Amino acid sequence: MELPHVTSALDEALARFEGARLAFVDGVWVNESVRGRDLKYYIFDWDDNVLCMPTRIHMERLNSKGQWVPHVCSTATYSVIRADTAHYRFPQGRRELAFVEFQDTRTPLGGGNFLEDLDRALDAIAAGRRTPPPSFATFRKTLVEGRLFAIVTARGHASETLRQGVERFIERVLTPVERETMLINLRGYSYCFDHVQTFPSQTAVLRRYLSLNRYHAITSPDFDRRLAEEAPGLTTQEGRKRFAIRDFVDHLIRILDTTGMAALRLPISIGFSDDDPRNVRAVQAYITDVLSRRFPTVKFCVYDTSDGAGAHKMTISGQLELPLE
Structure with missing residues (x-):
């Protein structure tokens, strides 16, 4: 995806960096001030947290006559x-039949429509038919600032599908000024910490950034294969999310060590947001019992966005202020 070069958008973006230290390198602007920026990173659940996707779950419900009947519901209802x-079950006891629309393979019942569903979700917001979910604005700001993030979702898509979804989000949601601002920030990180002196294209800068993030669909075949090698027997959704979160934290620490950012001794903060209270409780316990002990210098914060209107913050270690309140 080649981002358009709009001079007026670039000028407006540069005006937003008032007081920042900018440099003109290889014919483009870079933000050198990222060298002293706080190290905040984010982990997002996707459905009903970043976007309210129209993807449906096919359950069975026990009716008043004691019969199991088809029951199609949204992700919000399923949570x-x-x-x-006692009253709801998977068809034939098979989870894959309930979540047939949450995979990349197209079937007669659905599936393979992640980008189409994403477009429909964004169309609903643009038309004013739906209010953006609690973490929509935070995710948008994360992209504009060029911060690293992870998507951890119970969907069954390939990581590449989720990455394409983020690229589509950037394409459709970020304004030209926000895209220019994002690129200036991304070049700043590459210039300051990777010592990059040449920037071939906007597309290359964006793709490199997207490649540094984590996209974990915890019921995907790829994730299943990884668990079989590294954590056999881990079957619950909460357990799989814990594994994905730990992977992202380890990934971050490696990047900080490799780039020398850890040597700056700046506070490291990681925020996690999810709309499912059950997942929130599981992650909160995992951070308290495991992550905060393994990474005592990292500040963790969990946000419960289950009410759909805002977020309830639970600080586990240190203090992280996310713009969710």
Whole structure:
């Protein structure tokens, strides 16, 4: 995706960096001030947290006559009913039949439509039919600032599908000024910490940034294969999310060590947001019992966005202020 070069957008973006230290390198602007920027990173659940996707879940419900009947529901509804196994179940007891629309393979019942569903979700926001979910603005700001992030979702798509979704989000949501601002920040990180002196194209800068992030669909075949090698027997959604979160934290620490950013001794903060209270409780316990002990210098914060309107913050270690309140 080649981002358009709009002079007026670039001029407006540069005006937003008032007081920052900018450099003109290889014919483009870079933000040298990122060298002293706080090290904040983010982990996002996707559905009903970043976007309210129209993807449906195919369940069965026990009706008043004692019969199991088809019941199609949204992800928001599923987060409420999934613990009620007395009244709701997977068709034939098979999870893959319930979540057939949450995979890349197209079937008669659905599936393979992640980018189409993403477009429909963004169309609903643009038309005013739906309010952006609680973490929509934070995710947008994360991209503009060029901060690293992870998508950790219970979907079954390939990581590349999720990455393409983020690229589509950038293409459709960020304004020309925000895209220019993002590129100036991204070049700043490459210039300051990777000692990059040449910037071939906007597309190359963006693709490198997207490649540094993590995209974990925890029910995907790829994720299953990885768990079989590294954590066999891990079957619950909460356990899989914990594994994905740990992977991202380890990934971040490696990057900080490799680039020398860790030597700056700046505070490291990681925020996690999810709309499913069950996941929130599991992650909160995992951070308290495991991550905060393994990474005592990292500040963790969990945001419960289940009410759909805002976020309830739970600080586990240190203090991280996310613009969710």
